[in-house]
Amino acid sequence: MMKAEFENALKEFANTLTGHVSTEDGQWSVKGFIDAFRNVYTISSDTKIVSKILEIHLFPRIIGVMWAG
Numbered sequence: 001m002m003k004a005e006f007e008n009a010l011k012e013f014a015n016t017l018t019g020h021v022s023t024e025d026g027q028w029s030v031k032g033f034i035d036a037f038r039n040v041y042t043i044s045s046d047t048k049i050v051s052k053i054l055e056i057h058l059f060p061r062i063i064g065v066m067w068a069g
Contacts (some may be wrong), residue, residue: 013065021057029057
């Protein structure tokens with residue numbers, strides 16, 4: 001696969017990932033965290049938190065593409 005073909009395929013794949021982390025109106029599907037005492041905490045913009053949420057939601061999709069290809 002040529003570099004340009006790979007880049008286009010990666011962009012197309014990335015566009016499909018939005019639906020796995022957001023609702024139809026563009027809001028995050030994960031709204032917060034609940035602790036053992038049932039306290040609810042909203043998600044901050046901390047990059048570690050956001051990256052972990054993306055990892056949890058998107059990792060299975062990425063692995064699926066790797067096994068399919």
